[in-house]
Amino acid sequence: xxxxxxxxxxxxxxxxxxxxxxxxxxxxxxxxxxxxxxxxxxxxxxxxxxxxxxxxxxxxxxxxxxxxxxxxxxxxxxxxxxxxxxxxxxxxxxxxxx
Numbered sequence: 001x002x003x004x005x006x007x008x009x010x011x012x013x014x015x016x017x018x019x020x021x022x023x024x025x026x027x028x029x030x031x032x033x034x035x036x037x038x039x040x041x042x043x044x045x046x047x048x049x050x051x052x053x054x055x056x057x058x059x060x061x062x063x064x065x066x067x068x069x070x071x072x073x074x075x076x077x078x079x080x081x082x083x084x085x086x087x088x089x090x091x092x093x094x095x096x097x098x
Contacts, residue, residue: 003029003067012051018080019055021066031066033083040085061097068096 006028008020016034023029033055039046041058055062062083069087091097 003031003063003070005063010052010055012048012055014048017051017055019059019062021063021070021081023070029066029070029079029081031081031083033062033066034085036085037062037083037088040088064097065091068094 002023003021004024006020006022008028009018010020011018013032014035016032016038018030018032021029021031035046035051038051038054038058041061042050042054046054065083065087066081068091069083070081073081
């Protein structure tokens with residue numbers, strides 16, 4: 001897994017949750033998991049206040065998907081890496097997460 005959890009703020013916004021990760025060179029990569037993904041994982045419509053709790057519940061899977069997307073897209077810091085429904089569904093189809 002080329003990305004790993006990094007220290008830094010996890011921020012809830014209207015579009016989703018921003019969270020830090022780092023590549024093996026310890027360069028920070030800012031990631032965002034979209035509202036749609038959070039709601040899909042939760043199985044229901046969420047308020048913005050519920051984003052962080054949902055993120056925490058599914059953080060491990062979200063980080064795995066972020067790492068796979070990073071591998072596939074070869075994102076360079078300081079770009080923001082987005083994890084949307086397309087990326088989530090692809091990871092599920094490939095058996096990366098269940």
